[in-house]
Amino acid sequence: MAATLDAVLAAVRRSLAEAGVEDAGREARLLVAGLLGLTPTELLTRGASPVADAERAKVEAAVTRRLAGEPVFRILGRRDFRGLTLKLSPGTLEPRPDTECLVDAMGPQVDAIIARQGHCRILDLGTGTGAIILSLLDEHPLASGVGVDKSADALATARDNAAGHGLAARFDARESDWFSSVDGIFDVIVSNPPYIVSSVVDELERDVRDHDPRLALDGGADGLDAYRAIASESRRYLSQDGIVGLEIGYDQDGPVTALFEASGFRLTQRARDLGGRDRVLVFQPRG
Template identity: 45%
Template sequence: MNRTDLTPTPTLREVLRACEASLREAGVDTPELDARLLVQHALGMRREDLLIQALKRLTPPMVERVFGFVGRRAAREPVSRILGRREFWSMDFTLDASTLDPRPDTETLVEAALALVPDRGAALSILDLGTGTGCILLALLGELPRARGLGIDVQAAAVATADANARRLGFASRAGFRQGDWAAGLEERFDVVLSNPPYIPDADIPTLEPEVAAHDPRAALAGGPDGLDAYRRLAPQVAAVLKPGGHFVFEVGAGQVPAVTEIFTASGLVVDGTRHDLGRVERCVFGRAAA
């Protein structure tokens, strides 16, 4: 069934099936899941409502609203962008056009950072560079009840989004956000410094999935000709703001570990290891300030 087969007042079940067909035809990888999420969002329903109210008749304005969202997804706009939110580390984060869409692979940074903390009750200071939605910092604060953190982003809109997420999730008293150029000008020193910087070689961006290339902010993707520009700028800054014995955790692209290790080592940092994401890609590099 597709939209042209629908009556003026189709049932919820019929609309859901037509949405699935539209997304499948558009080549979307998960048409059933995406259709369900978009229908729920459009109609303000819960998942169970799709079963309980399957035979409910929808009005033409309701159908138009549903297919407005489905049309956007068929054009390869991510579901998270349409909904305006993304789950990360079991928390719900608001996002906007200024922020990178948080992805499950980035949870590897949170896992790596937690593995470096012997006492989760310690009063740690955390710095998140290029904070975006604030998801990395806030996920860590959720696991470290006495930690405090600062998130820096060059985009004022991202700073506002991260601050709003912190307030909504109950971390306003322990998380601050500031507009800035990475760690430039910071006088504070931190126990842990994290970042998911842009690391895609500029020429590779057009080859990415359209959900990424057309909808994530280019500044959060573009890492220069070889993808390593941000690491070159960040390495000496991180060395300057880490406390003695402090740790850093950085996300990296596939195959970038040797080059990033060389960059960090040249700035006097000690690279202790890497951590793989769910796809078995070395997704982050971690280490410490030299003694």
Template identity: 55%
Template sequence: MAEIGRPLGELLRHARQRLAGAGIADAAFDSRLIVEHFTATTRTDAISSPDRIVGHVTKIEAALDRRIAGEPVHRILGYRDFYGMRLNLSVETLEPRPDTETLVDAVLPFVHETAARQGICRILDLGTGTGAIALALVTQEPKAVAIGVDVSDDALATASVNAAHLGVARRFSAQKSDWFAEIVGLHHLIVSNPPYIRSREIEDLQNEVRNFDPRRALDGGPDGLEPYRTIASGAARHLEKDGLVGLEIGHDQRRDVTEIFEQAGYNLFTQHKDLGGNDRVLVFRR
């Protein structure tokens, strides 16, 4: 039996009401994303042609059910926009968030300068996930090349697909490695958004994070600092002279992470706050 379509404007109102009625905080935004995704329409279509009959109503209802059950809207859609790119998500990838764009902004001038001076900028992205940080940098600098490192085969496959979709597959390679274990060669820039949540605090996170982001991408050990110790102790063997290490941090970790890197022979080069005014990125030079 063929599915009966509904007017676009009516469907948008229905979706918004369902989510709002279930207490979803961003009901208007999430319902619009869901309806536009499954009907291949835009906000302009909703304004100019609200009476247009659209299909996929059953899929939209199923997506609304998932959202009401707590699944993040971008997990339902299967993608997230980041730094002007559309990145596929998968089960074992962290959903890239706007705060991480602060790290891209912090190191991009160095990438441009290095590429102009050396003719290339080699980047190592530890815990690459979707490839978000590395891919943002290589799409912004045509002479940059990057290796995205992860222990998850699922994440590496997802990052590779994202690189191909963005047309930069020749300048991005995905490599399976536990941090630096399988890495060879020197890089001008090492970047990472490592797990930095204290193990005991993971159960206190929002349901959307705790239940749908991979725990391995969240858990930074008892004090949330274990990945930083690993990076600080191993980075020098893989860093070019005058290279940089750029890191995302938790909002209360600036002092501790700075101390870890200073003890390993680094100086704090720059520090950056996110859009909320929280400490978010530290960049070190050896």
């Protein structure tokens, strides 16, 4: 007799809890619903429904992967970000809720630019899945932009994500080491660059250390390499009233601000993440 959905869900929750997985109930629901193509409501209302042996085997294989340290969303191959379901791949950082703070901060800025000139052109440095720029394009139909990344795998994933949400016509993905292959002028430059100190990367939680690409994590000896590159070159690619919005590490407000001030920028806004830590800085060229 086939196991019921309730029984499968309970077994997954129990396996994760016994292995010490934090919030085992939530992760069990995410895995089972994601693998079986169920909505949260269906997960609750179809508990007595039988689960086919093949589907149950798929769930058990996923649990094995989770217990080996692979994150839930890596197993599912996708993650939701501001209402967009984004594909993940080995070359992409898994987008996380804190990064939504950057999109929140840039939204009113993009609105103001569009109100002033009828359109807004955005450059996303280190685009990964495209989470930041695709969210901005989705929420601002008169915006368009370019996402650059050093990883060909990440760029292919970003293109797929753009196409999947009807944004391909307003999005260009380009292989570039920061500004090396960038041309043109932009109204907004955004980035969630690598900012972890090199010596700390190997000490991160294994979900991050073993499954997010090191290229998207390692910010150099002091964690500031990417910010130096962005600060030193951004002005050449910004419109007269352009802005730069950045995600930062919780302790990098002062150092990143100093780098940009030394490159002729002024800080116009800072924002905190869901945990109350400094997470976003917005700069505009002086003068």
